[in-house]
């Protein structure tokens with residue numbers, strides 16, 4: 001865990017970096033110059049991208065069919081043996097193995113025609129490897145691909161692709177936050193707010209907005225029976241799922257409501273909550289500024305708001321070294337930004353970045369904002385906001 005970047009002093013550094021970059025761009029102005037080595041390096045990079053994209057499709061299938069889990073710790077086996085153990089069709093399993101072997105994920109004994117998933121690779125690809133299961137994130141590639149036609153239409157005519165076109169969104173999102181939020185909630189995330197765990201033990205009132213399937217909130221409701229919890233989300237399916245989970249767990253201190261947060265700036269209750277959370281749920285709102293104003297209004301004077309949201313710069317050039325920049329801009333364009341635009345929203349996008357977050361949080365009336373990064377989570381920043 002790094003120390004918090006308080007009062008957005010980092011912004012000045014970014015402004016200085018921006019100035020430096022504008023003085024170093026002469027080389028991109030001579031557009032007729034052709035560098036053969038540069039072309040060759042780019043070709044290699046792009047062919048790698050074709051293979052990586054294809055691997056993500058197959059990794060997603062390996063996750064969804066349970067093939068990676070079956071192979072975890074399994075002795076070298078033929079395609080028929082693997083198909084039998086997984087209850088899947090051998091011809092498909094064999095072709096999938098071809099993709100995995102040529103990608104270097106699975107190893108083959110060419111004489112015995114047997115396959116093995118090395119333990120080092122299994123440690124990042126199986127359900128047992130949670131929270132380090134990267135195959136979970138591979139699912140975003142086919143999920144986004146499923147709306148490509150709609151997105152191409154939007155490029156031509158504007159507008160957005162609504163949530164209901166993304167058939168598996170809440171499945172994948174719940175698995176994503178199941179890795180980035182749930183396992184770290186008590187050990188790393190809540191401790192970012194000194195004293196909050198004690199207050200939760202004693203009994204406070206908590207609200208989570210854009211709660212999706214409500215897994216984080218249900219988890220806290222189980223840990224802190226003296227506190228009361230409410231979760232809001234637009235999705236009826238996600239809320240039904242969250243309620244069913246709460247019922248199964250026997251929680252009496254939690255409720256979930258289907259609610260459109262578009263006009264939360266005006267219809268939020270006044271000074272009701274001690275603790276408000278949003279997990280990855282600001283940037284794809286239709287009215288993120290209004291939602292933040294509503295949160296400020298709904299918070300008690302000594303309340304605290306914790307926002308987990310994508311960690312990025314607000315500038316393309318500021319994300320050149322982002323470890324998953326291309327992935328996040330793609331998810332933004334083909335999901336986060338477009339679902340907001342589909343609700344006639346602002347279309348802030350996942351890569352709205354720390355600088356814009358500073359402005360919008362300030363505009364909403366949060367006078368004190370700390371930004372934290374946590375080492376388990378390369379995707380998100382954690383904002384701790386107070387009046």
Ligand SMILES: C[S@@+](CC[C@H](N)C(=O)[O-])C[C@H]1O[C@@H](n2cnc3c(N)ncnc32)[C@H](O)[C@@H]1O
Pocket residue numbers: 163173174177209210211212213214232233234235238259260261262278279280281284285286343
């Ligand atoms: C990226 S997901 C995050 C879900 C959840 N917090 C998690 O971490 O798993 C964003 C959530 O915002 C919800 N959302 C989008 N637009 C909304 C709106 N207008 N009102 C309420 N919720 C909305 C979506 O249904 C979705 O569940």
